[in-house]
Amino acid sequence: MQRPIRFVEVESGLCGATTYGKLGAELGIDAIKLAGITKNSTLFIETDSLVAISIQEHYDYQRRATKKYFSDLDPEIECFARHIDYLLPVYEKVADDIAAELSAGHFPFVLAGDHSTAGGTIAGIRKAFPDKKLGVVWIDAHGDLHSPFTTQSGNLHGMPLGTALALNEHDNDWYNNEVPTDILEKWTRLCQTGNIYPKISTNDLVFIGIRDLEEAEWDIIKQHQIKHFRGGIDRHADTHSINFMGNYTIQQIYESTMQHLSHCDMVYVSFDIDSVDGGLVPGTGTPVKHGLSIAQAQELLINFFRNPKVCALEMVEVNPLLDTKNQTAEVAFDLINYLYYYNED
Numbered sequence: 415m416q417r418p419i420r421f422v423e424v425e426s427g428l429c430g431a432t433t434y435g436k437l438g439a440e441l442g443i444d445a446i447k448l449a450g451i452t453k454n455s456t457l458f459i460e461t462d463s464l465v466a467i468s469i470q471e472h473y474d475y476q477r478r479a480t481k482k483y484f485s486d487l488d489p490e491i492e493c494f495a496r497h498i499d500y501l502l503p504v505y506e507k508v509a510d511d512i513a514a515e516l517s518a519g520h521f522p523f524v525l526a527g528d529h530s531t532a533g534g535t536i537a538g539i540r541k542a543f544p545d546k547k548l549g550v551v552w553i554d555a556h557g558d559l560h561s562p563f564t565t566q567s568g569n570l571h572g573m574p575l576g577t578a579l580a581l582n583e584h585d586n587d588w589y590n591n592e593v594p595t596d597i598l599e600k601w602t603r604l605c606q607t608g609n610i611y612p613k614i615s616t617n618d619l620v621f622i623g624i625r626d627l628e629e630a631e632w633d634i635i636k637q638h639q640i641k642h643f644r645g646g647i648d649r650h651a652d653t654h655s656i657n658f659m660g661n662y663t664i665q666q667i668y669e670s671t672m673q674h675l676s677h678c679d680m681v682y683v684s685f686d687i688d689s690v691d692g693g694l695v696p697g698t699g700t701p702v703k704h705g706l707s708i709a710q711a712q713e714l715l716i717n718f719f720r721n722p723k724v725c726a727l728e729m730v731e732v733n734p735l736l737d738t739k740n741q742t743a744e745v746a747f748d749l750i751n752y753l754y755y756y757n758e759d
Contacts, residue, residue, distance in 0.1 A: 416757055417521040417719075417757050418519060418520050418521055419520070419521050419523050419754060419757060420515050420520040420521065420522055420523065421458070421523050421524075421525060422511065422512065422515060422522045422523065422524045422525070423443050423524075423525050423526075424504075424508055424524060424525070424526040424527065424531050424534075425440045425441075425443055425526075425527055426439075426440055426504055426526065426527045426528065426530070426531050427439035427440030427441070427442075427527035427528050427733075428440070428497050428500055428528075429496065429497050429500070429501055429528050429530035429531075429569065429570040429571045430527065430528025430529065430530065430569070430571040430699050430731065430733075437735060438733040438734055438735030438736065439527035439528040439699065439730075439731055439732070439733045440527040440528075441527075441733070441734050441735065442525075442527055442730075442731070442732030442733060442734060442743065442746075443525045443526075443527070443732075444734075445697075445732055445734035445737070445740055445742075445743035446525065446732060446743045446746050446747045446750065447747075448740060448743065449740055449743040449744040449746070449747035450747050450751070452740070452744075453744070453747065453751075455747070455751060457747075457750070457751055457754060493565075493567070493568040494562040494565065494568050494591060494593050494594065494597045495562045495565075495568055495570060495573070495597050495600065495601055496567075496568040496569055496570060497570065498570065498597065498600045498601065498604065499600070501530060501531075501570055501604065502600060502603060502604055504531060504534060505531070505533060505534040505537060505577075505604055505607040506534070506607060507534070508531050508534030508535060508537070508538060509534045509535075509537035509538040509541055509607050509608045510538065510541075511538065512524070512534070512535050512537075512538025512539060512541075512542070512726070513538040513539075513541040513542040513608075514542075515538075516538070516539060516542035516543070516725065516726070517542050521725070521726065521727075522535070522538075522726045522727075522728075523726075523727050523728075523729075523750070523753075523754075524726065524727070524728035524729070525728075525729055525750075526728060526729070526730045527730065527731075528571040528699070528730065528731060529554070529558055529571045529572075529574055529684075529686055529730045529731055530570040530571040530573065530574055531574070531730075532558075532574040532684050532728055532730065533573075533574035533575075533577035533578055533604070533607070534607060535682065535684075535726065535728055536548070536550065536574070536577075536578045536613050536614070536682060537577075537578075537607040537608035537610070537613060538608065539680070539682055539725060539726060540608055540610045540613045541608035541609070541610070543679070543680065543725075544610060546679035546680055547618065547677060547678045547679045547680075548613065548614055548618060548678060548679070548680055548681070548682060549614070549618045549619070549620070549675035549677075549678030549680070549681040549682070549723075550575070550578065550614055550618060550619050550620070550681070550682050550684065551620050551622065551671055551675075551681060551682070551683045551684070551718065552575065552619065552620070552621050552622070552624075552684050553622045553623055553683065553684065553685045553686065553689045553706075553711075553714065554621070554622075554623060554624060554684070554685075554686035554688065554689050555623060555624065555625055555626050555645075555686065555688045555689055555692075555700070555701075555702040555705055556572065556624065556626055556627060556686070556688070556700065556702075557575070557621065557624055557627040557628075557631035557632075557634075557635065558571070558572050558573065558574050558575045558576070559572075559573075559575050559576055559579075559581070559627075559630075559631040559634050559635070560572045560573045560576050560581075560628075560630065560631065561573060561576040561581040561582065561601065562591060562593045562597055562598065562601050563581070563582065563583055563589065563590050563591050563593060564581075564589045564590075564591070564628075564630035564631075564634075565591070566628065571699075571731075575619070577601075577604050577605045577607070578612065578613045578614050579612050579613075579614060579615070579616065579619075580605040580606075580611050580612035580613075581634075589629075589630040589633065616634075616638035616639075616640050617638075617677075618675065618677075618678055619640055619641070620640075620641045620642065620643075620671045620674055620675065621635070621640065621641070621642035621643065622642075622643045622645075622667060622671065622689070622714070623643065623644075623645045623689040623705060623706055624642055624643075624644055624645070625644055625645045625702055625704055625705070626700070626702045641670075641671070641674045643662065643667050643670075643671075645689075645704055645705055645706065664710050664713045664714050664717070665713075665717070667714070668714060668717040668718065672721065672723070675723075678723070679723070680723055680724070680725040681718070681721070681723045681724045681725065682724070682725060682726045682727075682728070683715070683718045683719075683724055683726070683727045683728070684727075684728045684730070685711075685715060685727065685728065685729050685730070685749075686698075686730050686731045687729065687730070687731050687732050687742060687745070687746055688700055688701055688702055688705070688731055689705055689706050689711065690705050690706045690707070690708060690711050690745065691703060691704065691705035691706065691707065692705060694707070694708060694741075694745060695741070695742040695745055696736065696737060696738050696741065696742060697732060697733050697734055697735075697736045697737025697738065697740070697741060697742030697743065698731045698732060698733050698736065698742060699731060699733055699736065708745055708748070708749075711749060712748075712749055712752055715727070715749060715752075715753060716752070716753065716756060719753050719756070719757070720756075727753075729746060729749070729750065732746050
């Protein structure tokens, strides 16, 4: 089945920036394109399916906010939802443009910077199809399940699923931060992007490859029995957790995931490059060992891509400032290129 692919670019990286060394996810899309050029590919040249979501009006804020972060950071405010004023209009813009692409009958293949904007993608899908049940497949080393109530860092690239699930106070008081009223109001607005709140339930979510989660995130997964396939070893996980790469084939993971989401009308797949083993993809903000091999990532993505229920796919967190000879961008490009030309056959 040939899909009308539209590459949608979201060049936003501020909410994944925790130190000078972590800046650069907003440059990941250009790095992927450069990888294509060095491989003599015309993928991003010959296609007219490129759509850049303009967030230019927010770049000045991004520069100011970055300077503020490294100079006069107010820990009493920023530690709960860092740069949420920046992310609010970005969510709205991403949601509007994704909804427009879907309404036009296109398949959005989103290329984004840090993972925070994926919440806007989810909002856009629900905005386009408010009466349909959406399933989410989160292929990532991390859970991104935080909210201002559980975060230890305030980094919003750890909260996109928190916005989709509209997480507020945690049932376990041990993890509850005392969130200021103004931050809570902005968090609620972020969660309500697209006027659907929440956008998914915990039963509509499957994690693949998670292996570096904080205790609060594991607590949410266990409390709500969220389906997940672990990769590697995590210091916070219980000893009975499964190393999926040693116990399941990729085909089994795919089939089990789609069976779990059989109640959903459509499925969105979000692929963080750090789901791949950190030794293969150094150019990402938080590389983690014991991840997917490149062949496993390719097999996993192609299985989802060819399923007609899958309505959108996203790839995030390539950071060329942390990369070695554009190695990570080349891995990302090869995966994208494979899917695109599979679609053309």
